Amino acid sequence: MRQIVDEQLQELILQYESSNVRDAAEYSLLAPGKRVRPLLMLALIKDYGSDPYLGLDVACAIECIQTYSIVHDDLPAMDDDDFRRGQPTNHKVYGEALAILAGDSLLTMAFEVLAQSNYSDDKKIKLIDLFAKRAGMNGMILGQTLDLSYETQPCESLEDLLTMYDLKTGCLLSLALEAAAILVEKDKDREVLKNIGYRCGRAFQIQDDIFDVVKTLEEIGKTVGSDKFNNKTTALAFMTIEEANELVVSLYAQIREDLFELKLINSEIYTMIEYLMSRQS
Amino acid sequence: MRQIVDEQLQELILQYESSNVRDAAEYSLLAPGKRVRPLLMLALIKDYGSDPYLGLDVACAIECIQTYSIVHDDLPAMDDDDFRRGQPTNHKVYGEALAILAGDSLLTMAFEVLAQSNYSDDKKIKLIDLFAKRAGMNGMILGQTLDLSYETQPCESLEDLLTMYDLKTGCLLSLALEAAAILVEKDKDREVLKNIGYRCGRAFQIQDDIFDVVKTLEEIGKTVGSDKFNNKTTALAFMTIEEANELVVSLYAQIREDLFELKLINSEIYTMIEYLMSRQS
Numbered sequence: 001m002r003q004i005v006d007e008q009l010q011e012l013i014l015q016y017e018s019s020n021v022r023d024a025a026e027y028s029l030l031a032p033g034k035r036v037r038p039l040l041m042l043a044l045i046k047d048y049g050s051d052p053y054l055g056l057d058v059a060c061a062i063e064c065i066q067t068y069s070i071v072h073d074d075l076p077a078m079d080d081d082d083f084r085r086g087q088p089t090n091h092k093v094y095g096e097a098l099a100i101l102a103g104d105s106l107l108t109m110a111f112e113v114l115a116q117s118n119y120s121d122d123k124k125i126k127l128i129d130l131f132a133k134r135a136g137m138n139g140m141i142l143g144q145t146l147d148l149s150y151e152t153q154p155c156e157s158l159e160d161l162l163t164m165y166d167l168k169t170g171c172l173l174s175l176a177l178e179a180a181a182i183l184v185e186k187d188k189d190r191e192v193l194k195n196i197g198y199r200c201g202r203a204f205q206i207q208d209d210i211f212d213v214v215k216t217l218e219e220i221g222k223t224v225g226s227d228k229f230n231n232k233t234t235a236l237a238f239m240t241i242e243e244a245n246e247l248v249v250s251l252y253a254q255i256r257e258d259l260f261e262l263k264l265i266n267s268e269i270y271t272m273i274e275y276l277m278s279r280q281s
Numbered sequence: 282m283r284q285i286v287d288e289q290l291q292e293l294i295l296q297y298e299s300s301n302v303r304d305a306a307e308y309s310l311l312a313p314g315k316r317v318r319p320l321l322m323l324a325l326i327k328d329y330g331s332d333p334y335l336g337l338d339v340a341c342a343i344e345c346i347q348t349y350s351i352v353h354d355d356l357p358a359m360d361d362d363d364f365r366r367g368q369p370t371n372h373k374v375y376g377e378a379l380a381i382l383a384g385d386s387l388l389t390m391a392f393e394v395l396a397q398s399n400y401s402d403d404k405k406i407k408l409i410d411l412f413a414k415r416a417g418m419n420g421m422i423l424g425q426t427l428d429l430s431y432e433t434q435p436c437e438s439l440e441d442l443l444t445m446y447d448l449k450t451g452c453l454l455s456l457a458l459e460a461a462a463i464l465v466e467k468d469k470d471r472e473v474l475k476n477i478g479y480r481c482g483r484a485f486q487i488q489d490d491i492f493d494v495v496k497t498l499e500e501i502g503k504t505v506g507s508d509k510f511n512n513k514t515t516a517l518a519f520m521t522i523e524e525a526n527e528l529v530v531s532l533y534a535q536i537r538e539d540l541f542e543l544k545l546i547n548s549e550i551y552t553m554i555e556y557l558m559s560r561q562s
Contacts, residue, residue: 016418025418072385077377096358097429104353105418107385111392112336112413127308128409132393137297137301137306145302148378227493 001052005038006030008060013111016105024094024102029067031085032062037062037176038274043268044180044193057117058127058179059060061110066172067136068106071099074146119183126182134175135217150233158238162202170201177269187236189262196258200273209234210244211281252277282333286319287311289341293394295487297386305375306385309405310348310377312366313380317557318343318457324549325461325474338398339408342391346416347453349387352380354425388416400464407463415456424448431514438520443483451482458550477539482541484532490515491525492561 009029016022038059042052074089074095081089091099102258114128133139146155146164174197176191184273213236235244252273259270286320292312313351319340323333352482353372355362356377362370370489395409414513427436427445455478495518516525533554540551 017423019418019426020430023424072381075381080371098426100356100358101422101426101429104349104384104388107388108413108417108422111409112417113407115410115413124406125396125402128392129396132389132396132516134388136393137300137303141382141386141389142298142300145300145379145382148382149301151434170356203465217476223301247533 001039001042001177002035004053004056005035005059005063008056009063010262012060012109016109020094020098021105023096025067025092025105027093028071028084028090028102029064031087033063033067033085034057035063037066039134040269041176041180041273042174043272044177044264045184046271047179047264047267048184049188050184055180055183057113058183060178061113061127061131061215063175064106064110064173065131065140065175068110069101069135069140069144069172071103071106075099077145078148099102110135123182127179128143130182131177134171134178136273139167143169143171155233155237158235161233161238162236165202166198168201169205169206170198173197173200187269189239192262196255198256199251199258200276201257203248203277204221206235206248206251207277207279209236210241210248214279244277248277282320282323283316284338285334285337286316286323286344289337290344293341293390297390301375301379302382302386305379305385308374309352309371309383310345310387312348312350312368314344315342315367317345317349318453321454321550321553322362322457326543327463328545328548328550329448329461329465329467332464336464337460339464340373342394342408343413343453343457343460345387345391345394346412346456347522349384349391350416350421350453352384352387356380357479359429360424376560383437391416402469404463405455407468408460411463412457415452420448424450424452425478436514436518439516441452441500442514442516442519446483446486447479449482450486451479454478454481473539473543477536480532480536480539481554481557484529486535487516487525487529487532488558488560490517491522494522524527529558 011031013022013026041062042055042058045055046052053266073079073089075091082092083089090102094102110131111128114131116125117124119127121278135141136162143164144168146160147168150161150164155164177193177197181187181189181193205221212234222270235247239247255273256265256270259265259267259273262268290305294303294310307371313538320342322340323336327333332411336446351365352371354360356372363373364370371383375383383398390408395405395412397420398405400408416422424447426447426555427441428449431442431509436445455475458474458478460469462470462474493515514526536554537546537551540546540548540554
């Protein structure tokens with residue numbers, strides 16, 4: 001399925017006029033990525049007994065949002081990253097101005113893809129509203145804002161940190177799962193799917209926090225206070241590695257319960273989440 | 282009407298959770314502006330015999346797009362402006378990171394406002410598609426990309442320059458006029474209205490080019506080659522001030538003909554455009 005998503009993304013972006021900004025947008029959109037969110041969405045559609053091809057355009061729109069957020073987050077004024085998905089970041093290749101415009105383009109493109117899709121008008125409006133809410137100023141953007149603010153003013157409680165993780169990472173995972181529910185007309189499942197998305201986001205972020213410490217410990221070769229590795233607050237500022245591991249395990253237990261409630265145990269989405277939670281780095 | 286638009290913008294933005302990014306977005310969205318595009322749209326709705334209040338949400342969505350584009354264009358990596366609408370630019374007050382995120386928020390908010398509005402689903406989808414097309418990678422963003430590219434590689438023909446003006450400035454004016462047509466179910470007028478928007482955009486930009494030269498001539502107090510004032514190519518690189526003035530006059534003549542074709546002579550939209558074209562700076 002990943003290749004089909006990539007081909008559709010290519011086709012969609014080539015519908016725009018050739019320009020510097022299209023080149024820049026294409027560079028990041030088609031960079032080798034895991035396509036976690038699109039593939040989770042398509043798997044869930046299949047689990048619901050529908051044809052995953054049904055969700056192809058929505059999957060592409062999600063990837064547009066994910067890529068725009070990466071391109072803007074990598075900018076010097078934000079996280080200032082030089083590499084992403086194994087290649088130089090967008091602004092390193094095209095300069096900051098085009099990277100800003102490429103991000104703006106991909107965000108706008110997501111809504112155009114949704115408006116142009118073949119679903120009923122009613123479903124399109126539900127999807128567009130969902131995209132704007134999960135990606136916007138009460139969702140992912142708020143998460144990125146809180147994350148940036150914790151660089152200058154450390155996060156003071158685990159609860160605040162987890163809320164930031166929910167928003168920054170959970171929102172787009174929820175978006176993927178809820179979008180599938182809209183497409184197959186299982187709107188009643190949206191609330192539980194939203195929670196699954198948030199829990200996945202929390203769990204992934206806490207796992208990252210643990211991996212960072214373990215990796216740093218291995219590299220430094222000695223024990224260092226877990227919250228002192230860099231200026232960024234992580235879950236390990238509030239708990240031990242053991243406690244963090246337990247929290248991840250309990251989040252996955254809740255996810256399993258949620259999937260059970262939705263009769264989605266022994267499903268592809270369950271297998272995918274199990275695979276994602278089993279990663280070792 | 283301007284005050285009503287401002288009040289609605291305030292109400293819409295305060296529906297988001299209180300945060301740094303909401304403050305930054307609000308700062309630019311509610312900065313004192315002429316609200317040209319929203320007011321053109323509301324005037325046109327009235328000219329068509331409908332209640333302008335019908336268009337309030339769409340007018341606000343247009344202002345969200347206009348403001349996002351200003352916030353991003355003012356960034357140091359783009360036009361690097363310090364003042365806008367009589368106050369310091371967004372990044373000067375909130376920093377670059379929040380300015381980028383505030384722009385992203387306002388762009389996303391435009392689509393949320395449209396999705397949440399009270400129009401029929403059919404009209405909403407038409408509006409969302411129009412917004413994405415005029416503001417996106419084949420529209421306004423392409424215009425800004427071309428404008429930036431002409432800073433390093435001078436624009437070589439009047440035609441290229443005018444195309445850039447159409448995209449950079451005309452697209453959002455067309456958006457305002459076409460949106461009114463969608464709301465009052467005059468879709469057949471959209472093509473002519475689109476042309477009016479583009480022509481207004483061209484005319485405004487050429488007028489700006491003329492004002493810049495006249496002002497600089499007054500300030501410097503001597504004649505200077507019209508295309509040498511700064512690195513930016515203007516219409517005066519390809520014609521004299523007299524020819525530029527004639528081009529503006531002919532564009533307005535075409536706009537009048539277009540409005541006549543739509544039976545919109547002696548209308549509020551005509552008066553507004555006449556007012557805008559009569560400005561002396």
